Amino acid sequence: MTRERVAEDEGRGMQVVRAQQGLRELILAGDLPPGKRVSEPAMVDRLGVSRTPVRLALERLAQEGLVAPGATGGFVVRAFTAADLADAIEVRGTLEGLAARLAAERRPTASDLAPLRDCVAALDGVVGRPALSEADFDAYVQLNAFFHEELTRLSGSTVVARAIEQAAAQPFASPSAFVQLHATEPVGRDTLVIAQDQHRLLLEAIGRGEGARAAALAAEHARVAQRRLRAALDDGDRLAGLPAGSLLRLAAARA
Amino acid sequence: MTRERVAEDEGRGMQVVRAQQGLRELILAGDLPPGKRVSEPAMVDRLGVSRTPVRLALERLAQEGLVAPGATGGFVVRAFTAADLADAIEVRGTLEGLAARLAAERRPTASDLAPLRDCVAALDGVVGRPALSEADFDAYVQLNAFFHEELTRLSGSTVVARAIEQAAAQPFASPSAFVQLHATEPVGRDTLVIAQDQHRLLLEAIGRGEGARAAALAAEHARVAQRRLRAALDDGDRLAGLPAGSLLRLAAARA
DNA sequence: AAGACTCATATTGCATGCATCTGCGCCTTG
């Protein structure tokens, strides 16, 4: 049936991955509004894969939190309140705090910290410029992602890494979820300057074995994202710029 | 084929749930040793359900962490080091610390705290006895589970609740994973006395709005499980008493 | 006119068929 493959596809779980990515895009783009049941046959038509991969992808997206099993069967697109987003960020920050503490307590050597040091230096190069282009913001996102990966790695625990990965997979909870917002606002550079200062302090605290300080810094670092979320909610128009703004069930902002 | 159902089964995802529970039992009982590929046809024979639910159950168990996707496809039973178990407990403790802090910061009213107060009182009734029967330990496990559920609920965040749920689903990371061990050792009651004292202090801290103290207490409370884990590892025989002792890849105890 | 019931349709969950690929054993050969 679906044999009209233009290019040769490779890998085992290719259909499932394709379905998963396609569904994610459809949901985040708002094509499937929150609360709506995700019809499997409709997705078969849309995505060009059969029901089996679609179902498997839905199962994974449910684990990810984008959809939830419906009462009568199937899956429905989940809605998120502002409090949900804030909590997801707080969870990530808390777990990154744990990772930072563990990293500090392991007393890493200078060479252990080399990748992180290089990353911070590279970030300095980006943030240090007086005015940031869009390419600069992209570079920041890349380096920022690497910083957080490396922080996770330094914890020395795959279990903690898994937990952080799952927390960061929640919508809007990724370390770079709001960076793109900075690019469109005047004080965007200042936010990056603050965040970068935290990167540096975090590196310092880990290098000195200051576990509690590292944990506090990592948690506070995540709250930069909290602030950006708040700002975006106060200025509702900005939400349109986010990939998944339509998933937000507004009017439920928590104090 | 598999139509020889003795009793009528009900519910939609019944076959998947059955496969999931059956697989979990097989793995935790050591019937499927770590590193072994889980053959789907073999599970079809063992569990009496077709490959579709088996595959879905494997997907869920992979999310749970009991199995991992193999390099060439399929799933393999995961092995756990002592460090993995300790880290999983630490992750749960950290997240419960977050929940406790959020609960305290919400300044719950006395009636909000009523279920937790009642639970602590009931636990007093169990732990207060001079000698504990096996039924007492069972009662403790029940009440302890309720305490942790209620703590999670008091955080007021479904997102945090989800994160804790996932953390506690890791093997050995559940709040009651090691309680049964206490029953078989002389100082078992003392451990429960200590844990119960922490329950009481946690309730007090939350009631007073002392967020940081509540977080620290919850984290330290989880470390009771860490201690029991260490003790069990030092006395290897005790591992046989655990449901999933065979999953442990020993000789990898971290300092 | 509003609400409840009924029936046709669509969808879900499970089972199974099919092509491809991995892994293993056997045979051949140097």
Next chain:
DNA sequence: CAAGGCGCAGATGCATGCAATATGAGTCTT
């Protein structure tokens, strides 16, 4: 006798068939 290649059995991933059930429209009743 050892090493390498070949072939086969089994397993995986995807597609699809089938029965049970929810959904929604249309109709009938009050």
